[in-house]
Amino acid sequence: MRKALLGAVFATALGAGAADAATIKVGVIAPFSGPFAMFGQTFKEGIAVYQAVHGKTVGADTVEFVFKDLDQANPAQSKALAQELIVKEKVSFLAGFAFTPDAMAVAPLIDEANIPAVIFNAATSAITEKSPRFVRSSFTLWQNTVPLANHVAKLGVKKAITAVSDYGPGIDGEAAFKATFEKAGGAVVDTIRMPLKSTDFAPFMQRIKDSGAEAVYAFLPAGPTTLAFAKAFADNGLKEKGIQFFGPGDITQEPDLPALGDAVLGMTTSFHYSQAHESAANKSFLAKYKELFGSSDNATFTSVGAYDGVHLIYTMLAKTGGKSDGLKAVEAVKGLSWESPRGPVTIDPDSRHIRQTIYLRTVERVNGKLQNTEKDAFPAQPDFGYKLGK
Ligand code: PHB
Secondary structure, X not given: OHHXXXXXXHHHHHOOOHHHOOEEEEEEEEOOXXXXXXXXXXXXXXXXXXXXXXXXEEOOEEEEEEEEEOOOOOHHHHHHHXXXXXXXXXXXXXXXXXXXXXXXXXXXXXXXXXXXXXXXOOOOOOHHHHXXXXXXXXXXXXXXXXXXXXXXXXXOOOEEEEEEEOOHHHHHHHHHHHHHHHHOOOEEEEEEEEOOOOOOOXXXXXXXXXXXXXXXXXXXXXXXXXXXXXXHHHHOOOOOXXXXXXXXXXXXXXXXXXXXHHHHOOOEEEEOOOOOOOOHHHHHHHHHXXXXXXXXXXXXXXXXXXXXXXHHHHHHHHHHOOOOOHHHHHXXXXXXXXXXXXXXXXXXXXXXXXXXXXXXXXXXXXXXXXXXXXXXEEEEEOOOOOOOOO
């Protein structure tokens, strides 16, 4: 009904009918091959679920997604792919971006072409400061880490250590944890930064053991990295030593839970989406997922980031009418609120980042299957890292 009305307004504004219907292209840059292919796959699944529910048209226009594979963090290649999408494919939007450096790299291109870029995952606070045409439907490390660090302090932990991948989101996670935990009276006894490509975590486990910390806060990109780190934590006897393990929910994302197994049973993480989130919106999201793909086991934060990201693109199109000024399109979603499968969300008009509930969740086995059970909720959390120290 609302969509039909907007469509009618759009058609009238152009003074045209179906004959002028256009195809609006959205270029999606993400890993579709290699160890991080789950990002691309779940982006694609989230997009498909959205289009299955809401259709492939906005007004008279058809929305088409064009996918480009970028298997790992590679800003030069991201820029080249964005250039190709803008010049050859004539896309009206860019979207996707698993890794922070790949999102950062396209800022000058989206400004030059005056098109919006919707970030489905990359989670370093500074991204949206690089261009007024960035809008983010995912999360930031600051947003997830502040409630978690307060929780760790409340548990009575006095000494903690951080272990993060040495790039944007890891450095943000470390800063957020340290600032919040120390303000709450705790001490961060050491900060470990691990190369993004690390696969052997045993030396870091030794450093954690030797530090005297009672708890570790860790961030690594979801996938083989988090799997290897969690396994190393279990295999190197840190749990037996009584060291508690915390982090944002990238570590326990649903597609990885079967492989992680008991290594993460009982682990508390903070995050914006759990497959086990109890709401009507999540139930119908998962039902559609299952209908399209035979199972909803892959439904994870990146599927929801893409699903909500497409909602932003559709809203920009409906409100501004087809291929338009990128800045105007972004303006049209500032302050937009809706019910996501993750819970209620709003696009913060200043940061263009998504405000949302952050949940504390514990990994439990329910009916034989591991899940992230939500235990506590912190509504309407902003990006605490936006323009920090600027
Ligand atoms: C990022 O590069 O911003 C990033 C990558 C993987 C994650 C989270 C953030 O799981």
